[in-house]
Amino acid sequence: MPGRYPVTFGEVELLRDLDRQHGWMLSKDGVPQSYVDLEDPTYLDFEYVRLMADVIDVLPDGPLNCVHVGGGACTIPRYVAATRPGSRHIVVEPDAALVELVRSQLDLRSVPKLKVRLQGGLEAIAGIWDDSTDLLVLDAFSGAMMPVELATAEYMADLARVLRPTGTLLINLADGKGLAFARRLVATVRGTFRHVTLLADPGVMRGRRFGNLIVAASPAELPVDLLTRRAAGGLTQARCVYGEALTNFVAGAPPIRQGDAVLAPVPPPAVFGLE
Known part of the structure; x- marks a missing residue:
């Protein structure tokens, strides 16, 4: 049912898509968090989620062992379950009431081989086995901001620990003019992973407007030509930036370390029509 629902950390709103019979938007504080089509999990409404799917689609065929830090309506777990049957999912989400809402209202129980851990990202990853994960998706936001504690070199090292030698890390971040946070986060990821690429809408990549950027990283080589x-x-x-071009993008920005006074960027109110 559409409407506003109290959750552990505030209130969310479920909105029906009037253009798609089974489409639903999950929003918090006026900020869209997730979109799912309950009959067609391969339909991806958000641009940045489609970029994530592009990366997933070029990975070797077959089921994946996945960890998703940040739950929302579980758009990516649904997509992977549909396109790679037999995949296993651990979804990390600290908001227990949100998880129960998604289970009851958005048919989460229909996603096979999915387990939810009601934990924060730091705690949950610390409990994941070494070399156990093929795909790790970091898409955690507090409102419209990425928690900086999940963007540090120390956390990237823990993410690398749980990835298999051929595993892939996907990070969703948001930034605007100047892309100062994006440059530091990419520098942080490159300090841990040998192979890194960045994908985004050209206007976002140039810092002309606020939006999402996707970082893909792996200990193994990424199929950048195909992904491009x-x-x-x-x-x-979208643009796909890697190698020397990515070095130029970082432009000497320092990695983010635990305790650094770094703030994730806040989107201008106009981005979500909140003015």
Whole structure:
């Protein structure tokens, strides 16, 4: 049922998509958090989620062992379950009431081989076995801001610990003019992972407007040529930046370390029509 629902950390709103019979938007404080189509989990409404799916689609065929830090309506777990049957999912979400809402209202129980850990990102990853994960998705936001404690070099080292040698890390971040936070986060990821690429809408990549950027990282080589073609040929016509171009993007920005006085950027109110 559409409406506002109290959750552990505030209130969320469920909105029906009037253009798609089974489409639903999960929003918090006016900020869209997740979109799911309950009959077609391969339909991805948000541009940045489609970029994540582009990366997932170029990974070797077969089921994946996945960890998702940040639950929401579990859009990516639903997508992977549909496109790679037999995949296993651990979803990390500290908001117990939100999880129960998604279970009851958005049919989360229909997703096979999915377990939820009611923990924060730091605590949950500390409890994951070494070399156990093929795909690790970090898409955790407090409102519209990424928790900085999940962007540090120390946390990246723990994420690397749980990834298999061929595993892939996907990070969703948001930034705007100047991309100072994005540059530091990419520098942080490059300090841990040998292979890193960045995907985003060209306007966002140039810092002309606030939006989402996707970092893909792995101990193993990423199929950047294929990924570049897929990203450029999609609806977003996104850029894929890696190698020397990514070095130029970072422009000497220092990594983020635990205790650094760093603030994740806050989107301007106009981004979500909140003015």
